[in-house]
Amino acid sequence: MTTSQLHIALLAFPFGSHAAPLLTLVQKITPFLPSNTIFSFFNTSNSNTSIFSKTPNQENIKIYNIWDGVKQGNETPIGREAIELFIHSTPTNFETSMREAEEETGVKFSCIISDAFLWFSSEFANKMNVPWIAFWTAGSCSLSIHLYTDLIRSNDETLLNIPGFSSTLKMSDMPPEVIAESLKGPMPSMLHNMALNLHKANALVLNSFEELDPIINKDLKSKLQKVLNIGPLVISSSSSNKDANSDESGCIEWLDNQKERSVVYLSFGTVTTLPPSEIIAIAQALEDKKIPFIWSLRDNGVKTLPKGFFERSKEYGKIISWAPQLEILAHRSVGVFVTHCGWNSILEGISYGVPMICRPFFGDQKMNSRMVESVWQIGLQIEGGNFTKSGTIIALGTFFDEGKGKVLRKNVEGLKEKALEAVKLDNGSSIENFKVLVELIKCHKPT
Template sequence: MAIHSHIGVLAFPFGTHAAPLLTLVRRLVLDSSSQGITFSFFNTAKSNCAIFSGQEFDNIKAYDVWDGTHEGEAFTGSNILEAMQLFLAATPGNFEKVMKEAEVKNGMKISCLLSDAFLWFTCDLAEERGIPWVSFWTAASCSLSAHMYTDQIWSLMRSTGTAKTEEKTLSFVPGMTSVRFSDLPEEILSDNLESPLTLMIYKMVQKLSKSTAIVVNSFEEIDPVITNDLKSKFQNFLNIGPSILSSPTLSNGDSGQECLLWLEKQRHASVIYISFGTVITPQPREMAGLAEALETGEFPFLWSLRDNAMKLLPDGFLDRTSKFGMIVSWAPQLKVLENPSVGAFITHCGWNSILESISFGVPMICRPFFGDQNLNSKMVEDVWKIGVRLEGGVFTKNGTIEALHSVMLNETGKAIRENINKLKRKAQNAVKFDGTSTKNFRALLELIKSPRGI
């Protein structure tokens, strides 16, 4: 098969950024109209190893870029910000070097760059080559919108003082009039450009308007006002999700069968599923508060908890709750949320988890920790009305019991369940053949297939 388009894909190797980008690339490859396109996936060796897991995909070739550590040495620090700083200091040279290698190997120049939006310098690389830059925003539209209004937010904070601003709402941001300054990510509230993360995101905001397209794993109907505002700011603003409803997923084989069999024995919508992603473990006091709430209320629960965090549970908790609860070191989250016995999801409010919860109609109890999670939880509770936040923002025994009662037993929970099922139907409609996300995906595919014709 003749190759007529060579797409360079630049990944941000931290958190849960690289995996959704690979999911998007796989979806582009598997589309029957994408024949003749090859993708070179540029990422650090550690991240590539984690997301490819030894598997190879047709028309996707992984290339390792330097992570910024000294040659022959692995990063030994414990702070992810330190690793991020080393990586960013090595850019864009580390990407440029491997991009040239990929062009030689493919015998074809790269015709389009697709990157994580955080990698703002991709704009410059594309301009130097005279090719399009497509950026992929891995979070929600609301957080992108907040970042796009950073200058206005900083100006207001400087003129009125941070303390006086915290409880003010973003009345000047379309679709976010109920969001307070205190709900925003720290990277927006802080104008300290010495922070590598804050500086990276600020530079991203300055460059994004030059991109040929912004791609988001979401659907227009979840935030129509925000969507229309962002469409006015970019050449192409393309919601193409939820990917979980439109993209094939890798099978985990028989992994997680024990907990799935356990779920099959539980009553409809009775189980609390608990997971905080792959990075977060609550502090010991919060772990105790959550455990005590589950034990006191005897709520059936399935808790995905890494082995090294088991020691944070109260003494005897596992034995006392064995009749109505289950703890596993890993759970197949999509299959869990899809199971009709699951009635609520206690989550850190990462965007992928929120989309998965919406896609399967499972109400949320939110305990955000960092980044965009606090803003996401605000949208969940007060804008979309598909979940609740914990009183005081942390796990306590009484606060957690109250949240569980609200979602599982009270009239509040009934309304939340109705709202999330309405949103679920909108998401399902968006990925149908004539849905908005499907049309946007076709536009994206045409864009990267014929970049010179844009």
């Protein structure tokens, strides 16, 4: 078993938008490491199939399918049941495949990079005497909330003052795992253990930029060994993300014929699904105001639309099952982004200077939504937390007047400039942090 070359273990959390950013991180790191570096990517079969089918020819990455917790012969579960089965199968499923990878390659691991959720990576790294680098795929705001889980749970007030936050937060903004009745459930337990063990990581890597949350980042740095914001990855990796055939639905050509900042872009991610009543409310609002729109809506959602809406709205809108989101947000015609507030979507909105209307569902989305409206002031939350016809009309109207809409747009343009500065090749904060990350990975050999 040799230690003469770098062998990096990559441990993915296979649900939501977690595994794909880890792969993006690998692609970003690869050119700065020796050409014979081995990456072993540990993930469930379903998740591996999903992310690697979109990014073929990863010759330097060896893919390992770990057990997802589903017993042979059983039907593949979905949603919460699938997540809980996977969590119950950890860490043994990772340990088994990692031993296999070392035996197959003949090279000991020199570093572990894992999704921050997978807190037990600290124990693996300690046994191997190698660095553990934790990758938090969301923002520093939501990470900070998890680190203060015990403080939040000891508070019986509806309003919270959390160190590092410049404004008061609501208990209702907290991720459900933080305020769960018990921390013994699979997800609450995993995230609480993460909070208790994250100080053991040699570095915490975030897909964000320091200037977005400077006070929170300062607080994180007082608790963790190294805090490295290296994003937004969407800017630094955008050239590799674009697909020459990504506009099969003709969105960009359609946008070229619209007025500047006149179009509403609606997308709620690949996991969340709007209730039928909210789909109808949005459609009614769009039709009432005849606002130009592009709506990424899957087939089951299209079936919910008011009768005849699809045909009536064709003259001023487009409904598509999949959208080239980066290209749409980058287009001069897009004036507002209606989103579920997943972290990737938030960063993309900021990176392309598009203000947002937020309709969060779960996880960190409520926290992100609060930051968008109250802290960064680059958008607003939908009134009452759900789409109604009147609430949607009011929200959309905000972005097409010369008052508040102008302020929100100016604020998001300011953050866009800071994001671009962060990834500047000479001395951007994210570039400097990335250099630290590469050196940490490159310089260690297991003993």
